[in-house]
Amino acid sequence: MEVSRVEKALDDLTIQNRVVVEDLPESRAVYLPVFYNAQEFVVRSIHNLSRFPFMKPEFDLSEAVLSAEKDLKISFSDTQKKAVEESFLKKMLVITGGPGTGKTTIVRAVVDIFRLWGRTVLLAAPTGRAAKRLAEATGKEAKTIHRILEYNPKGGKFKRCDTNPLDGDALIIDEFSMVDIQLMFHLLKAVPQSMRLILVGDKDQLPSVGPGNLLRDIISSGRVDVVRLDQIFRQEKDSLIVVNAHRVNEGKSLEFPPKGDKDSDFYFMYQDDDTKAFNALVGLCTHHVPKKFNIPPLSHRIQVISPMYRGIVGVDNLNTELQKRLNPDQESLNFGNRIIRVRDKVMQIRNNYEKDVYNGDIGRVALLDRPNYTVAVDFDGRLVYYQKEDLNELVLAYAISVHKSQGSEYDAVIMPLMTQHFIMLQRNLFYTALTRAKKMSVIVGTYKALHIAIKNDKLVQRNGLLKEKLMEIGRITDLDKTKP
Secondary structure, three states, X not given: OOOOHHHHHHHHHHHOOOOEEEEXXXXXXXXXXXXXXXXXXXXXXXXXXXXXXOOOOOOOHHHHHXXXXXXXXXXXXXXXXXXXHHHHHOOEEEEEEXXXXXXXXXXXXXXXXXXXXXXXXXXXXXXHHHHHHHHHHHOOOOEEHHHHOXXXXXXXXXXXXXXXXXXXXXXXXXXXXXXXXXXXXXXXXXXXXXXXXXXXXXXXXXXXXXXXOHHHHHHHHOOOEEEEEOOOOHHHOOOHHHHXXXXXXXXXXXXXXXXXXXXXXXXXXEOOOHHHHHHHHHHHHHHHHHHHHOOOOOOOOEEEEEOOOOOOXXXXXXXXXXXXXXXXXXXXXXXXXXXXXXXXXXXXXXXXXXXXXXXXXXXXXXXXXXXXXXXXXXXXXXXXXXXXXXXXXXXXXXXXXXXXXXXXXXXXEEEEEOHHHHXXXXXXXXXXXXXXXXXXXXXXXXXXXXHXXXXXXXXXXXXXXXXXXXHHHHHHHHHHHHOO
16 A cells, blocks of 8 residues: 555654654654653653652651641641641652642641751742742742743753752742643753652643643653642632632532622623623723722733633733723834833733743833833833834733733733633633632623533643653553562
């Protein structure tokens, strides 16, 4: 039989080392070499790291947990105690749970116990915003993963690697669901076998933007110890945001506040007309939500999150219209068909290591120099300057996509949910948007769209084989142990 043109092309690409083809029982997997090599290294590294001997604490761990409870003025559940204790009894650990289950509190306790033990613990997260939240929660310095690995933008290399590993006794990575296979490759190259590795994240959030679905794959492989937090803290049980986030995960319909309840943290506004939904969103952004929190409408504490970019309630149109309403008559800079104004909320849309700003970071335009096409953006009190050739890295951020909201939290989140968003009405996407809100979440849309989003639990297919390879390398090791 004549070889098909596709097979011939694959053979040629394989010979040229431009792809790697791996035979599977019922199909074949085709990789770019960089992804194949990263996956193979991650599998070996996780396997080796999780089996490497390490020093267990010589102090009474139960007493240390009791002391942490007193310091934090809380009482851990049995599962939360287990998460803290396992952080010291396991070489590699995953802690996963939804909102209100105490992930941040557990990290605080673990960090404090490591400190009292006289051991060095490093804290990192995939984004600047997530790292800042982690630092605020623990009172200890936290960095982006790129910064902790000392990425050199000029050379495109990480200074921290197998020949110059990280220095510390433990590394805690928060918001781990956002980590892709290549970043994990570089991270594990820099983790010495003497270091504990604790991965913290919510497996039900959206996977990383880059290749892979690491948190889910590592958990489902069964080859790394996992503590699943499924009990909501007592103080969070009255939060409809938290209650509904867990109901969404379970595929259940939402709970709504009583009619006229002005103290709830979750509201659903029914609108089946796109224009009326748009007007409702504008009213919420410009008046109702700022008034409730007594803050300016332009505050970074309020965020519109939309499932799609197109349409009247999509990200693009909402940004254009909210800019007109919330920030008119300011000094502006035109380039192409875009306008940037002083005081605009803007977002960095790609990692820029030279400027130390990262994909998803939100700031405020502080200064404009029109003759020189220069823009200064205030990112949490730090001015970052953009020249004309850099401006494509900035977009308006009055409204952002769900993917861009990952790793961030806001006091109030306003979200359209219409049937026109059908292609993006997915459970993990809706769940991710809902859990970005700390104090208030307002959904504007239809019950049908809400129902579709909750019931559609079909995950977007990720074609990596990390889970299968971790399971296989574990089986081989288990078989070796049974040999005489």
